[in-house]
Amino acid sequence: MNLSKEQAYALQCIIRGENTCVAGPGGTGKSYILSELRSVFGDGLVVLAPTGLAALNVRGATIHSFFKLKPGLYNFEPKSHVVPPHLAKLLNKAKAIYIDEVSLVRADLFITLEFILRKARMSDQPFGGVQMIVAGDFLQLPPILSKKSERDYFKYHGQLPYCFDTGAWLKARFKVVELTKNFRQQQDPEFIKILNSIRCGDFTSRYLLDDKELDCIEILNESVEIRDQPPEDTISLCTTSRRASEINLNQMDRYESTAARFEAKCHGKLDYNNLPTERHLFLKEGVRVMVLKNIPSVCVNGSMGTVVEINLEKSSVTVALDSGVQAVFIQHLWEELDYILEEDEGTGEMKIFTEVVGSFYQLPLRVCFAQTIHKSQGQTFDECHVDLGAGTFTTGQLYTALSRVRSRNGLTLSRRIRYNDLKKDLHVLQFYDENGAVQEEV
Ligand SMILES: Nc1ncnc2c1ncn2[C@@H]1O[C@H](COP(=O)(O)OP(=O)(O)OP(=O)(O)O)[C@@H](O)[C@H]1O
Numbered sequence: 502m503n504l505s506k507e508q509a510y511a512l513q514c515i516i517r518g519e520n521t522c523v524a525g526p527g528g529t530g531k532s533y534i535l536s537e538l539r540s541v542f543g544d545g546l547v548v549l550a551p552t553g554l555a556a557l558n559v560r561g562a563t564i565h566s567f568f569k570l571k572p573g574l575y576n577f578e579p580k581s582h583v584v585p586p587h588l589a590k591l592l593n594k595a596k597a598i599y600i601d602e603v604s605l606v607r608a609d610l611f612i613t614l615e616f617i618l619r620k621a622r623m624s625d626q627p628f629g630g631v632q633m634i635v636a637g638d639f640l641q642l643p644p645i646l647s648k649k650s651e652r653d654y655f656k657y658h659g660q661l662p663y664c665f666d667t668g669a670w671l672k673a674r675f676k677v678v679e680l681t682k683n684f685r686q687q688q689d690p691e692f693i694k695i696l697n698s699i700r701c702g703d704f705t706s707r708y709l710l711d712d713k714e715l716d717c718i719e720i721l722n723e724s725v726e727i728r729d730q731p732p733e734d735t736i737s738l739c740t741t742s743r744r745a746s747e748i749n750l751n752q753m754d755r756y757e758s759t760a761a762r763f764e765a766k767c768h769g770k771l772d773y774n775n776l777p778t779e780r781h782l783f784l785k786e787g788v789r790v791m792v793l794k795n796i797p798s799v800c801v802n803g804s805m806g807t808v809v810e811i812n813l814e815k816s817s818v819t820v821a822l823d824s825g826v827q828a829v830f831i832q833h834l835w836e837e838l839d840y841i842l843e844e845d846e847g848t849g850e851m852k853i854f855t856e857v858v859g860s861f862y863q864l865p866l867r868v869c870f871a872q873t874i875h876k877s878q879g880q881t882f883d884e885c886h887v888d889l890g891a892g893t894f895t896t897g898q899l900y901t902a903l904s905r906v907r908s909r910n911g912l913t914l915s916r917r918i919r920y921n922d923l924k925k926d927l928h929v930l931q932f933y934d935e936n937g938a939v940q941e942e943v
């Protein structure tokens with residue numbers, strides 16, 4: 502594995518045992534270094550993410566399922582928490598905890614898991630002394646405060662939703678290592694500059710386009726195709742899930758062929774709000790799908806393609822992948838994992854093993870004409886259509902959407918970007934000013 506110097510430096514800090522925050526713009530390979538961490542820590546590494554899809558991206562569990570927490574609001578000053586004995590044993594055995602997409606982890610949840618770790622490990626050290634590795638970009642989407650009661654609670658306490666605005670973060674003295682070498686957009690260097698300006702909410706920097714000096718918004722509006730409808734075979738990234746469903750349904754209707762229905766087989770404990778694809782999956786020939794499985798030298802999780810044949814007798818679906826290869830898909834088994842502690846038969850040592858608590862059996866395909874920008878955080882696309890609808894409504898939304906695609910050749914917009922689509926969060930910029938930009942040479 503060829504890590505950039507900065508990635509190697511982040512890895513070095515982690516190996517030294519420091520609580521580390523791997524930060525930096527989208528596409529700089531924050532999640533990429535996880536495979537190195539897996540070989541460094543082995544079974545002692547617990548891999549977590551705030552949402553089901555983000556967990557799927559890194560082959561980990563969600564924070565809520567791992568810590569046995571119900572969704573909801575948690576006290577900023579936890580006084581007591583019953584840690585199930587099985588979880589306590591597990592937490593005592595963990596060498597390190599890795600959390601991806603940490604920008605989406607809300608402050609109350611971060612405080613709670615820090616408290617649980619101290620209790621479970623009977624230690625006053627931050628996070629009970631377990632090494633924490635977090636990765637993410639706080640200038641992408643912020644944690645969600647969906648209910649008014651939640652927003653009121655945060656406002657009343659003068660608390661930001663981000664995990665860095667907590668005592669837990671301060672006590673753990675996270676070393677923030679900012680990655681800057683962009684791998685995702687490396688074929689379009691000017692796009693990298695534009696994206697970096699948008700990320701920091703700065704449209705005063707001017708760049709050249711055909712000898713005209715323009716700001717980043719003007720340059721994108723001039724150099725990217727604007728169209729009502731997405732180009733055929735291109736995924737739309739939408740600000741709202743309602744708009745994404747609307748596009749998915751509209752696009753399905755365009756196809757004359759009859760819809761085939763595939764029913765999933767579900768067993769055990771499953772998080773029905775975060776299934777990888779539909780339980781009742783409707784497919785039609787000609788429909789765009791995303792593959793949700795890696796098949797070595799054929800496709801990876803996230804590859805796009807078009808359904809060319811449905812065989813109901815065999816329950817199989819043939820997909821013409823965008824890479825030019827055709828592949829036949831049958832139902833795939835997903836296992837919902839949990840972590841358990843067991844004695845290693847060889848050494849007699851207690852070790853962490855994963856336990857299957859539920860299963861979901863369905864075609865590894867998702868109809869994918871459109872999805873929310875929120876769901877797309879962490880993903881890379883060759884082509885995408887950004888549907889800004891009535892406008893972005895939260896900070897980082899425009900940047901997260903635009904930074905998914907590798908180059909401007911693969912990008913189209915539903916309308917021109919407006920200056921008020923670019924929403925910056927001064928608290929995050931201040932956090933980066935004070936803590937970021939540790940880019941030491943190795
Ligand atoms: N050292 C590397 N060598 C080759 N490719 C790399 C390297 N690091 C990252 N990449 C590739 O760059 C792309 C972006 O990497 P990755 O998804 O890890 O970025 P990220 O910083 O986690 O982005 P995001 O903020 O969007 O989650 C991926 O396709 C990944 O495989």
Ligand SMILES: [Mg+2]
Nearest residue numbers: 531532533879
């Ligand atoms: Mg990532």
